[in-house]
Amino acid sequence: MNQIKHIIAIASGKGGVGKSTTAVNLALALKADGAAVGLLDADIYGPSQQHMLGIPEGTKPEQQGGQYLFPIEAHGLKTMSMGYLAGERTPMVWRGPMAGSALVQMLEQTLWGELDYLVIDMPPGTGDIQLTLSQKATVAGAVIVTTPQDIALLDARKGIEMFRKVDVPILGIIENMAVHVCTQCGHSEHIFGAEGGRRVAADYGVPLLASLPLALSIREQTDAGKPTVVSAPDSAEAASYFAAARAIEAALAKQGTAAVQQFPNISISDD
Template sequence: MQVAKHIIAVASGKGGVGKSTTAVNLALALSATGARVGLLDADIYGPSVALMLGVAEGTRPESSDGKTMSPVEAHGLASMSMAYLASDRTPMVWRGPMAGGALIQMLEQTRWGDLDYLIIDMPPGTGDIQLTLSQKATVSGAVIVTTPQDIALLDARKGIEMFRKVSVPVLGIIENMGLHTCSQCGHTESVFGLDGGQRIAAEYGVALLASLPLERTIREYTDAGTPIVIREPESAAGQAYMTAARALMRALGEQPAGDDFPTITISDD
């Protein structure tokens, strides 16, 4: 069952690199181009998309037939998450096959509508959820999120190798938490290292889709349920996510709206 023209997994080899924040803002940036976008929170054990989208606690998807669910609309996105199906205080104490089954149910039993892109926020690591998705859905490709530091790059390599083994193309790398500019003095420094995303992209021959700054407002706005692409789309960070979205569209062979087209001149000469 194909629920969207393109299914894109946003993944990381380890936690703590800002993968979910990146997935949410990337989905919103794609939507800002005029595309129809869905967002599936595949982190069964630690769903966070509902909070990041500002969806009220206790929101539940509607079901008209008892078999399928309507996605929860937020900021123009069609979203689905385990957070909509269980209490925030209910831990998912499940073995891998149960978590994989929950993912497929959310994927296939949600009435997504006619989507251009379905962004799937994957759990960190290279486990059952990743394998289940690659086996059960036609995934157009994966985006790997990493920070520039060496330990994150080590785990990012594992993520890339895992997707290659299951024949899912890696569309590119997004480097998160790159340069930080001090809000007081304007000094810019690389807190977690320099050009790590560029190095791993070059190593594997894939695109560096964007390098995102280490900026407090990205975290603050996402925690408040109004991600920076919505709150401050013209900011440097907001534009960095837009750059990533357009680069992703090009990697998929799509022509982003607003890109320059060649000028065709007709003359009688």
């Protein structure tokens, strides 16, 4: 883990706001700019990165010595997910401490090698996984993903407050589903409200990294296992991801190298 320069948490206060889609596209944008990037799917209960990266079901990571795992490479990213370790239809019926232990083991026991950035796709909310990550590793910063909807913004504020309480810098906010443009007539409509992400960013003094549309192409590309940044790198949507990634790079460059803390040995037993 001491070969990882920066850990970036991609988080949201609630589910369904496009956090995982944002995480994979940001990771790919950082990779396209020449960085060595890893992507950890920390959503233990609902992992989705395996599908978004187009990795066939049943793909398992190779092991070393029965203890360490080699990350699975996809589109140039080194990736790890609970989706590789359990079937797509296998639910993780675990209490919080077990999920936290699983996160730490995927972090510590994956042979990441040298990385400039490890992007972590966090589960929604402000629970065990978020606290475990902040206690076990030095997170360089968090990106909060939201939609302009008032309910989503309330939860986004809770996410910002949670990271501030554990001394994790907020690198910025990404607003998804900001506007829908009709493909037939070109009419623009703010289905979930307007300027919500910008207001929250202004309230907390953090940058609005991107405002992305409610676009059918983003959904189709991600569902097909070829996210926007690799399938349509010249599109306006990809340009937004690239701009956000470069703003994150610039913010982290000012911080210097963020060392990762030493992890304790973890063992899981049936009791």
